[in-house]
Amino acid sequence: MREQLTADAGVIAGQPPRRGKAILVIAAVAAVGAVFPFLLAGEPFLLMLASYALTAAIVALSLDLLTGNTGLLSFGHAAWYGFGAYAAGLLSKTVTSDIVLLVLMTMLATAVIATLIGAVLVRQIGKTFAILTLAFSQIIFAIVFVFSGLTGGEDGLQGIPVPTFFGLQVFKPEVWFWIFYGVLVISLAFALHVRRSPLGKAWLAIRDNAERASFIGMNVNRLKLIAYSSSATLAAVAGALFVLFNGAASPDLLSWFESGKILMYVVLGGVGTLVGPILGAIAFTVAEHYVSSFTDAWLIYFGGLFVLMVIVAPGGIFGALSGIWTRGAASREAAQ
Amino acid sequence: MILSVSQLTKNFGGLRAVNKVDLAIAPATIHSIIGPNGAGKTTLFNLITGSIKPVDGSVRFRDRDITGWSPQRLAKLGVARTFQRTSIYARLDVLENVALAIRSREGMTTSVWQPASAERRVRDEATDILAKVGLRGREAVLAGNLAHGYQRSLDIAIGLALNPALILMDEPLAGMSRGDRETVASLITMLRDTLGLTVVVVEHDVGMVMRLSDRITVMQHGTVIADAPPAEIRGNEAVRNAYLHGNFAQ
Ligand SMILES: Nc1ncnc2c1ncn2[C@@H]1O[C@H](COP(=O)(O)OP(=O)(O)OP(=O)(O)O)[C@@H](O)[C@H]1O
Numbered sequence: 001m002r003e004q005l006t007a008d009a010g011v012i013a014g015q016p017p018r019r020g021k022a023i024l025v026i027a028a029v030a031a032v033g034a035v036f037p038f039l040l041a042g043e044p045f046l047l048m049l050a051s052y053a054l055t056a057a058i059v060a061l062s063l064d065l066l067t068g069n070t071g072l073l074s075f076g077h078a079a080w081y082g083f084g085a086y087a088a089g090l091l092s093k094t095v096t097s098d099i100v101l102l103v104l105m106t107m108l109a110t111a112v113i114a115t116l117i118g119a120v121l122v123r124q125i126g127k128t129f130a131i132l133t134l135a136f137s138q139i140i141f142a143i144v145f146v147f148s149g150l151t152g153g154e155d156g157l158q159g160i161p162v163p164t165f166f167g168l169q170v171f172k173p174e175v176w177f178w179i180f181y182g183v184l185v186i187s188l189a190f191a192l193h194v195r196r197s198p199l200g201k202a203w204l205a206i207r208d209n210a211e212r213a214s215f216i217g218m219n220v221n222r223l224k225l226i227a228y229s230s231s232a233t234l235a236a237v238a239g240a241l242f243v244l245f246n247g248a249a250s251p252d253l254l255s256w257f258e259s260g261k262i263l264m265y266v267v268l269g270g271v272g273t274l275v276g277p278i279l280g281a282i283a284f285t286v287a288e289h290y291v292s293s294f295t296d297a298w299l300i301y302f303g304g305l306f307v308l309m310v311i312v313a314p315g316g317i318f319g320a321l322s323g324i325w326t327r328g329a330a331s332r333e334a335a336q
Numbered sequence: 337m338i339l340s341v342s343q344l345t346k347n348f349g350g351l352r353a354v355n356k357v358d359l360a361i362a363p364a365t366i367h368s369i370i371g372p373n374g375a376g377k378t379t380l381f382n383l384i385t386g387s388i389k390p391v392d393g394s395v396r397f398r399d400r401d402i403t404g405w406s407p408q409r410l411a412k413l414g415v416a417r418t419f420q421r422t423s424i425y426a427r428l429d430v431l432e433n434v435a436l437a438i439r440s441r442e443g444m445t446t447s448v449w450q451p452a453s454a455e456r457r458v459r460d461e462a463t464d465i466l467a468k469v470g471l472r473g474r475e476a477v478l479a480g481n482l483a484h485g486y487q488r489s490l491d492i493a494i495g496l497a498l499n500p501a502l503i504l505m506d507e508p509l510a511g512m513s514r515g516d517r518e519t520v521a522s523l524i525t526m527l528r529d530t531l532g533l534t535v536v537v538v539e540h541d542v543g544m545v546m547r548l549s550d551r552i553t554v555m556q557h558g559t560v561i562a563d564a565p566p567a568e569i570r571g572n573e574a575v576r577n578a579y580l581h582g583n584f585a586q
C-alpha cells in the first residue's frame with residue numbers, strides 16, 4: 001500500500017495529460033467496447049459472463065473510491081450493492097420501468113441513506129470503522145428477511161419487469177454489455193479525474209497524515225464522508241443495473257461473503273490504483289466461473305491464491321504489471 | 337495581547353503536566369518558551385491548538401475565547417502550529433505538502449473542478465513559500481525522502497501556507513545543521529518584521545533563543561517559573577537552578 005501511494009503522488013506531480021493522447025485513449029476504449037459483443041456473437045453465455053464481470057468491476061471500483069482514497073476498509077460493502085439491487089428492483093415493480101429513472105432514484109436514495117449512516121461510521125477510526133461496516137451490512141441483510149413479504153425473503157426478489165429506455169425494452173445481451181461497459185468507463189474516467197482534483201489530493205492527505213490535515217483546516221470527517229457516500233452510491237448503481245439485467249435479486253447479494261469477494265477484487269487488483277481493482281474483479285469473476293465448474297473446493301484455491309498474491313505481489317495485479325512495464329522500459333533504454 | 341492563556345491546567349493521571357499556566361503573547365513578537373525535558377511545553381501547545389482539552393483555564397485569541405476549539409477551526413482563524421515530531425505528508429511530494437494547506441485556506445479542498453489557472457496560482461505560491469524556508473529546488477522530492485532538517489523546514493512551510501496571524505513552533509531547530517538553523521532563525525525574524533506575524537517558539541537551543549526572542553517564558557514541572565525579556569532571564573536565579581548543568585547563561 002505504501003508503494004502504491006508513492007505512485008499516486010507521482011500522478012500529482014506529473015504533467016497535465018496531453019490532449020491528443022487522451023483522444024486516442026478514448027477512441028480505443030470506445031472501439032473495444034463497441035466491437036466486443038460481436039467477437040462473442042455465437043456465445044450468448046460468454047457475453048452474459050462478461051456483463052457479470054463488468055458489474056463486479058463497477059463494485060470493485062466503488063470500494064477503491066473509499067479504501068484507495070482514504071484508507072478506510074469496509075468489510076460490508078456488499079450492503080450497498082445489495083441495497084441498490086433491492087431498491088431498484090422494488091421501484092421497478094411499483095413505480096416505473098424507465099431504466100434511467102430507476103438508476104437515478106436508486107442513486108438518490110443511496111446517497112441520502114449512506115450519508116446518514118456514514119456520518120456515524122466515519123467518526124470511528126481504523127478497526128472500529130471496519131467492524132461497524134460489517135455489523136451494518138448484517139443489519140441490512142437481516143432487514144431483507146424481516147420484510148420478506150416485500151423482499152421475497154430467502155427466495156429473493158422475483159419477477160422484476162424488463163426495464164425500458166424511452167419506451168423501448170432493454171433486453172438484448174449486447175445492449176446490456178454496452179450499458180455496463182459505459183457505466184464502468186465513465187465511472188473510471190470520473191474517478192481518475194477526481195484523483196487529480198483538489199478533493200482527490202485532500203483524500204491522499206488524510207490517508208497519509210490525518211492529524212496534519214486537521215491542523216491545516218481540513219474537515220477530515222467530512223472528507224471521509226464524501227468518499228463513503230460516493231463509494232456507496234456507485235456500488236448501488238452496480239446493484240441496480242445488475243438486478244434489472246438479471247430479473248431477480250437474492251439476499252446473497254448483500255451477504256458478508258459477497259463483501260469479502262469485493263474486498264478480494266480490490267486487494268487482488270491493487271488498492272488505490274482504481275484500474276487494478278477493475279482487473280481484479282474481471283479476473284476473479286471469470287476464473288470463478290471456470291474453476292467452480294470443475295471443483296466445489298474452488299474457494300480453497302482462491303483463498304490460497306489470494307494469500308500468495310498478497311505475499312508475492314503486495315501491489316496486486318496492477319502493481320505487478322506496472323513493475324514489469326517499468327523494468328521493460330528500463331531495459332529498452334539500457335539497450336539503446 | 338494576541339494570545340492570552342489563563343490558569344490553563346492539564347493532568348495525565350496523577351501528573352500535572354500543565355499547572356495553572358498564565359501566558360500573555362504580544363502581537364508581532366517572537367516569544368519563546370523554554371524549560372527542561374518534560375516541563376510541559378508541548379502539552380501547553382497541544383492545549384492551545386486543540387489537540388487536547390484542558391481540565392481548567394482558558395485560552396483567548398484576539399479577545400475571542402478559543403478554549404477547546406478544534407485544530408480545524410483554529411486553522412481557519414489564523415492559528416497555525418508545527419510539530420516537535422515532524423508532521424508532514426511523507427508520501428506526497430514537497431510542493432503538494434504546501435499546496436494542500438493553501439487550498440485548504442482558500443476553501444478549495446472539496447472542489448472537483450478547478451480551473452488550471454487556480455491550480456497554477458496555488459503551485460506558484462507554494463513554490464514561493466518553499467523558497468523562503470530554504471527548500472527551493474526540492475519541490476518534486478517525496479517529502480518522506482527529505483533529510484531530517486529539511487523535513488523540519490517543510491513542517492514550517494505547511495504552517496506558513498495558512499497565512500496565520502499566530503504560529504506556534506515546537507522545537508523548529510531540532511536536528512538541523514548549523515547552516516539550516518541560521519536559515520530558519522532569520523526566517524522567524526523575517527516573519528515578525530515584514531509580515532507582522534506573532535511567533536511562539538519552544539526551543540532547547542538557549543543561545544538562539546536569547547538572540548531571537550522579544551520575551552521568554554520558562555517552564556518547569558508544568559508551571560511558569562519566569563517570564564521576562566531575555567536580559568532578565570539570563571540573570572534569573574530560579575532559571576539557573578532549573579538548568580542544573582549550568583550551560584545556560586553562556
Ligand atoms: N499523552 C500523554 N499521556 C501521559 N503523559 C504525557 C502525555 N503527554 C505528555 N505527558 C507527560 O507530561 C509531561 C510533559 O510533557 P511535554 O511533552 O509537554 O514536555 P516538554 O516540555 O515538551 O518536553 P520536551 O522538551 O522533552 O519536549 C511529561 O512528563 C510527559 O511524560
Ligand SMILES: [Mg+2]
Pocket residue numbers: 377378379420506
Ligand atoms: Mg516537547
